[in-house]
Amino acid sequence: MTPWRRCLLRRSATTCARSASSTSQSSASDRKLRLDRAGSVCVQMHGDRVIPSGPARRQAAVEMTVMREKSMKKTGTTVIAALMLGLTAVATTFVPGTAAVAQEKKDAPKVSAKVGKPLQAAQKAINEKKWDEALKNLREVQAMTGKSPYEEYVMNELLGVTLVRTKDYKGAVEALEASYRSEYFDKSQTTTRLNALAQIYYQLKNYDKAIDYGNQLIKSGAADDDMYTLVGQAYYIKGDYKGSLQLFDNYVNGQIRRGQKPKEQSLQMIMSSCVKLEDDDCTTRALERLVAYYPKPEYWQNLIHTMFQARDNNDRNLLHVYRLASQVDALRRPEDYTEMAQLAIEQGSPGEAQRILEKGFAKNVFVEQRDKDRNQRLLEAAKRAAQADLATLDKTAEEAAASKTGDKDIGVGLAYLSYQQYDKAIEAFNRGLAKGGVRNEAEARLLLGIAQLEAGKKEDAMKTFESVKGDPKLERLASLWGLHARQA
Numbered sequence: 001m002t003p004w005r006r007c008l009l010r011r012s013a014t015t016c017a018r019s020a021s022s023t024s025q026s027s028a029s030d031r032k033l034r035l036d037r038a039g040s041v042c043v044q045m046h047g048d049r050v051i052p053s054g055p056a057r058r059q060a061a062v063e064m065t066v067m068r069e070k071s072m073k074k075t076g077t078t079v080i081a082a083l084m085l086g087l088t089a090v091a092t093t094f095v096p097g098t099a100a101v102a103q104e105k106k107d108a109p110k111v112s113a114k115v116g117k118p119l120q121a122a123q124k125a126i127n128e129k130k131w132d133e134a135l136k137n138l139r140e141v142q143a144m145t146g147k148s149p150y151e152e153y154v155m156n157e158l159l160g161v162t163l164v165r166t167k168d169y170k171g172a173v174e175a176l177e178a179s180y181r182s183e184y185f186d187k188s189q190t191t192t193r194l195n196a197l198a199q200i201y202y203q204l205k206n207y208d209k210a211i212d213y214g215n216q217l218i219k220s221g222a223a224d225d226d227m228y229t230l231v232g233q234a235y236y237i238k239g240d241y242k243g244s245l246q247l248f249d250n251y252v253n254g255q256i257r258r259g260q261k262p263k264e265q266s267l268q269m270i271m272s273s274c275v276k277l278e279d280d281d282c283t284t285r286a287l288e289r290l291v292a293y294y295p296k297p298e299y300w301q302n303l304i305h306t307m308f309q310a311r312d313n314n315d316r317n318l319l320h321v322y323r324l325a326s327q328v329d330a331l332r333r334p335e336d337y338t339e340m341a342q343l344a345i346e347q348g349s350p351g352e353a354q355r356i357l358e359k360g361f362a363k364n365v366f367v368e369q370r371d372k373d374r375n376q377r378l379l380e381a382a383k384r385a386a387q388a389d390l391a392t393l394d395k396t397a398e399e400a401a402a403s404k405t406g407d408k409d410i411g412v413g414l415a416y417l418s419y420q421q422y423d424k425a426i427e428a429f430n431r432g433l434a435k436g437g438v439r440n441e442a443e444a445r446l447l448l449g450i451a452q453l454e455a456g457k458k459e460d461a462m463k464t465f466e467s468v469k470g471d472p473k474l475e476r477l478a479s480l481w482g483l484h485a486r487q488a
Helices: 003-009 058-062 076-086 088-093 113-127 131-143 149-165 169-180 187-203 207-220 225-237 241-257 264-276 280-293 297-308 315-327 334-346 350-362 369-402 407-418 422-435 441-454 458-466 472-487
Strands: 042-046 049-053
Touching (some): 113 131, 113 149, 131 149, 187 207, 225 264, 241 264, 264 280, 280 297, 280 472, 297 315, 297 472, 315 334, 315 472, 334 350, 334 369, 369 407, 407 422, 441 458, 441 472, 458 472
């Protein structure tokens, strides 16, 4: 029996000491990936070892490309469309003169001839898209004294749309607010008007006002997806990250309850708000949601980096994290491949080390010559160990099968898993679990689920991942593996 296999059979909840390796085991705190302010990995070289080091910044770990702080600034065209819709009633019922011709009620509002003449000219210019001419006539009305409340209302309605067209948003919003507060405002146009006011104030960077009008729509149940986004982003831009988080969280939870898929941008905003609040648990939950609905490699990479940063990690858990990272294509840096291979060798899985290094070379992740040389030496060592391991594996499997407890079977299962002999791995894991006496049953079940997934037995794998209990870290890993299995 090779030293590698003897160690494998002695594997327990703690990392076994490698009798066949001259490389001493580093502590989890030495190995843990720490990200610098720019989100890159700082590494120190120690012989042929890569020891990640440097200050770990929660924000840099997750804030990379996920939140680009996109402004949802509505174009003038969108605002104009909303305003023109709201002005339909005014355009069709306002007829200048001494009587309210278009009204049947005796107490209907009237427009005087003095005010009516320039208003009529302004309305005609608006219909012909002659904005300067319309504005000239409306300014004439604006300068008049003694106007009735109804005349003020009509003037402000027409002035609002004209000023939006000429991109005088400050003047436009003042006119539109004034007409909105008028007793003559058509209440059926409330939703349209609140949308316009919120959008214009957002463009003016008056986020408090944008939030106020937007929240009126939300409370009334009339807000659409864009308005939720506008209000949430307004909270975020003004630095009210709790407000942004609460709004988007409620919005997304409502969508999920209704069986709808949340928008990616909403989930990004939740995550970015969590980051700004420096809430690790919140950030992790947000990343898990992003991964659940939008399983992009960069989201997986961010999520996995939060797992690497856990202070109480040990080498065994780190290797499990690397396994998941490799599976979801979240390994990006040369040192990721090197570190995973080193951990695999130390924990009695040289075949796994060989595969991950070969994958790294195939992807050309090793650019610097010294990295190529170092990892080539590591690959050759892994190949030699794997060759010796394979030569005795079947015999070791027989010995494990004859054992009264299941620990040795679990070790054999891991070996078969590392050599991609998935059916044999599943058989060994199941045999070991059936015997009982397994020191780390949660880990054994996690490995069984991985083997089942690799073997194409997706449903079995998902059930096995759900059965991982007793170790919070492994439970979380199993949950993420289950999530990946559902997406596979």
